[in-house]
Amino acid sequence: MQKTGTLTPVKKGRVNPLREIWDKKFLYLLALPAVLYTFIYGYMTLPYIAIAFEKFNYKTGIRSPFVGLDNFTSFFKSSWAWAVTRNTLVINFLFLIFGTFFAILIALLLNEIRNKPFLKLTQSAMLFPFFISWVIVSYMLQGLLGTANGMINRLIESLGGARINFYSTPSYWYPILLILNIWKNAGYNSIIYLAAITGIDESIYEAAAIDGATRFKRIIYVTLPLLIPTISVLTLMSIGRIFYGDFGMMYAIVRDNASIMPIAEVIDTYVFRTFKNTGNPSLTMAIGLYQSIVGFILVYTSNRIVRRYYPDGALF
Amino acid sequence: MSQINTTVNTSDDLGRSILHMRSTRGERVGSFFIHLFVLLFALACLIPFVMVIVVSFTEEKAITLNGYSLFTTHWSTAAYKMMFGKNSAVPRSYGVTTLATVAGTFIATLITFGAGYTLANKQCRYRNGLSLYFYFTMVFSAGLVPWYMVSKAIGAYDNIWALIIPSLMFSPFNMFLVRNFVNGIPEALNESARIDGAGEMRIAFQIYLPLCKPVLATIVLFYAIGYWNNYFNAVMLITDRKMYPLQMLLFQIQSEITAMSKLMSGAERANPPKEAFKMATSVVTMGPIILLYPFLQKYFVKGMVIGAVKG
Numbered sequence: 324m325q326k327t328g329t330l331t332p333v334k335k336g337r338v339n340p341l342r343e344i345w346d347k348k349f350l351y352l353l354a355l356p357a358v359l360y361t362f363i364y365g366y367m368t369l370p371y372i373a374i375a376f377e378k379f380n381y382k383t384g385i386r387s388p389f390v391g392l393d394n395f396t397s398f399f400k401s402s403w404a405w406a407v408t409r410n411t412l413v414i415n416f417l418f419l420i421f422g423t424f425f426a427i428l429i430a431l432l433l434n435e436i437r438n439k440p441f442l443k444l445t446q447s448a449m450l451f452p453f454f455i456s457w458v459i460v461s462y463m464l465q466g467l468l469g470t471a472n473g474m475i476n477r478l479i480e481s482l483g484g485a486r487i488n489f490y491s492t493p494s495y496w497y498p499i500l501l502i503l504n505i506w507k508n509a510g511y512n513s514i515i516y517l518a519a520i521t522g523i524d525e526s527i528y529e530a531a532a533i534d535g536a537t538r539f540k541r542i543i544y545v546t547l548p549l550l551i552p553t554i555s556v557l558t559l560m561s562i563g564r565i566f567y568g569d570f571g572m573m574y575a576i577v578r579d580n581a582s583i584m585p586i587a588e589v590i591d592t593y594v595f596r597t598f599k600n601t602g603n604p605s606l607t608m609a610i611g612l613y614q615s616i617v618g619f620i621l622v623y624t625s626n627r628i629v630r631r632y633y634p635d636g637a638l639f
Numbered sequence: 640m641s642q643i644n645t646t647v648n649t650s651d652d653l654g655r656s657i658l659h660m661r662s663t664r665g666e667r668v669g670s671f672f673i674h675l676f677v678l679l680f681a682l683a684c685l686i687p688f689v690m691v692i693v694v695s696f697t698e699e700k701a702i703t704l705n706g707y708s709l710f711t712t713h714w715s716t717a718a719y720k721m722m723f724g725k726n727s728a729v730p731r732s733y734g735v736t737t738l739a740t741v742a743g744t745f746i747a748t749l750i751t752f753g754a755g756y757t758l759a760n761k762q763c764r765y766r767n768g769l770s771l772y773f774y775f776t777m778v779f780s781a782g783l784v785p786w787y788m789v790s791k792a793i794g795a796y797d798n799i800w801a802l803i804i805p806s807l808m809f810s811p812f813n814m815f816l817v818r819n820f821v822n823g824i825p826e827a828l829n830e831s832a833r834i835d836g837a838g839e840m841r842i843a844f845q846i847y848l849p850l851c852k853p854v855l856a857t858i859v860l861f862y863a864i865g866y867w868n869n870y871f872n873a874v875m876l877i878t879d880r881k882m883y884p885l886q887m888l889l890f891q892i893q894s895e896i897t898a899m900s901k902l903m904s905g906a907e908r909a910n911p912p913k914e915a916f917k918m919a920t921s922v923v924t925m926g927p928i929i930l931l932y933p934f935l936q937k938y939f940v941k942g943m944v945i946g947a948v949k950g
Contacts, residue, residue: 338764340765343764343765347762347763347764347839349838349839349840350757350760350762350763350839351757351763353753353754353756353757353839353840353843354753354754354757354758354763354769355753356749356750356753356754356809357750357751357753357754357773357809357814358754358769358772360750360808360809361772361773361776361809361811363789363793364776364786364789364805364806365775365776365780366776367789368780368781368785368786368788368789369781369785371781371784371785371788371789372781372785374784374785429677429680432673432676432677433677435670435673436673436674436677438674441674444681445677445678445680445681446681447932447936448681448682448684448685449680449681449684450936450939450940451684451685451688451932452684452687453939454864454868454928454932454935454939455868455925455928456867456868456870456886456924457868458868458870458886458889458890459691459889459921459924459925462691462889462917462918462921463687463688463690463691463921466687466690466691466694466707466918467687467690467707469706469707471706472702472703472706472707472914473706473707474690474706474707474708474709476706477705477706477707477708506683506684509680510684511939511943514940514943514944515943515944518943518944537663537665537666538666538669539669570871571868571870571871574871574874575870575890594782594783595783595874595875598783598784598787604784604788607783607784608782608784608785611781611782611783611784612781612782614782615779615780615781615782618780619778619779622777622778622779623778626778
């Protein structure tokens with residue numbers, strides 16, 4: 324397309340930055356609130372990292388006495404360091420693998436449904452949990468699993484079984500957390516796969532059908548291979564976030580339940596609890612910095628990979 | 640095959656007719672199971688909500704006797720009466736959450752639109768630098784302690800601002816959604832407006848803002864849900880119970896019920912509707928989400944698709 328000349332053409336080469344900003348002051352003014360907000364919550368927070376290497380005192384603030392790596396040593400010496408790292412990784416891996424599987428499965432199944440009203444109704448139902456807060460979900464879960472009044476325990480009892488004390492048995496909790504995650508997010512996450520499937524050129528299916536591929540074979544040999552770029556991008560993005568637990572979920576569901584904490588305490592909830600219980604900003608900052616650094620490496624690397632191989636999938 | 644060839648001429652029609660050919664027995668069985676699975680998953684998504692609503696209207700005695708259930712014969716509105724009674728903190732918290740959500744969403748959307756528009760504007764020489772400036776905060780965060788200290792330092796502590804400003808008021812992700820959307824609008828529009836003598840503010844708010852309605856609807860709902868469902872800010876930054884948003888009140892409902900039952904009289908005091916109260920508060924907390932659900936669904940789906948495809 325022919326480029327038409329702009330009224331104030333953007334000149335090549337160097338210009339005086341102040342001149343540029345003054346000339347387009349209203350344009351930059353529009354971005355100013357976001358720039359300021361990002362400065363406060365993104366860049367002004369950086370100097371506080373120093374606290375991780377100090378023995379923090381509220382009087383001296385950021386300029387508290389330097390103690391080197393003491394805070395890190397005391398964290399890594401505790402048994403929680405490994406436990407919370409492992410829990411975060413295990414839980415996120417479970418969510419990633421099964422979450423992706425179910426999201427794709429639901430998208431594939433929904434795509435096979437020709438009955439429009441049925442499709443609309445079921446899809447609306449599947450999306451609904453996504454919008455509900457984890458606090459409410461935690462009460463639903465108590466309503467289902469509670470030892471005294473829980474629906475499931477009442478059912479077990481009426482069938483002649485003994486009640487299960489879910490809230491004090493850690494071994495039930497990886498499956499429970501996984502089911503919750505799928506229940507809440509699979510419907511929503513399936514949207515993106517469904518959109519990708521809808522975008523596939525129908526003539527490919529026609530060609531496959533002419534060659535004798537059944538419906539099932541068309542899914543396996545046409546749909547799935549064509550979904551690989553979408554799956555790869557989303558999986559890479561999730562791997563980038565693998566060091567960050569879902570605080571909103573985990574704290575609402577697990578709360579201060581000490582019996583399931585050994586398997587369900589993730590870095591984020593542990594950071595919060597350390598801050599709340601010890602009131603020691605230096606130790607908390609050290610744990611947080613450990614998460615920030617490893618998290619940054621993972622997020623950055625995964626973003627680079629996405630940008631390199633799937634430029635359309637990268638947001639930036 | 641020969642039959643099809645005689646009735647269909649073009650290869651295009653052939654393909655289409657093959658795709659919609661009468662299904663085999665195996666495919667019909669498969670289709671039955673597909674419908675069954677989808678139906679079961681959809682029901683599993685809805686049943687817990689039915690339970691919440693039913694239990695909220697159940698007599699406390701019946702809950703203790705029969706446990707949580709999807710049916711009851713002992714209906715009661717005691718929990719709702721208690722919730723809207725004079726000792727209840729729920730109405731106040733409802734107000735707090737509503738204020739934070741409405742004000743927060745409005746400010747957040749405005750900020751996000753401004754930044755997204757500027758980043759998409761070819762006139763902005765530093766747009767790549769600015770993108771990088773925002774992008775950095777998406778990949779690196781210093782964590783909880785600095786977040787807490789900065790919030791306290793700017794005065795977002797134990798007041799309504801603590802529920803509006805920290806974390807929730809601006810998301811670079813949403814800004815990139817706006818940027819990508821504006822990038823999709825032909826640049827010639829900006830130029831012709833400029834030639835006609837419109838100023839930057841006028842172009843942004845009178846020309847681009849209305850055009851951006853679809854993406855703005857999406858981010859309004861993203862922000863609104865973020866505000867409505869947030870309890871983290873309250874956990875960290877609110878100590879005054881009067882400033883508790885709804886989700887925080889719900890989170891601490893056990894202590895709320897204990898406090899309320901102390902103020903009750905006679906028979907009610909002996910057996911306050913604890914479980915039903917929890918569920919009733921959950922129901923009113925979900926209320927706006929249920930009411931707005933058709934919009935939420937429509938625009939969240941759109942947002943997901945805009946976010947997935949780079950403009």
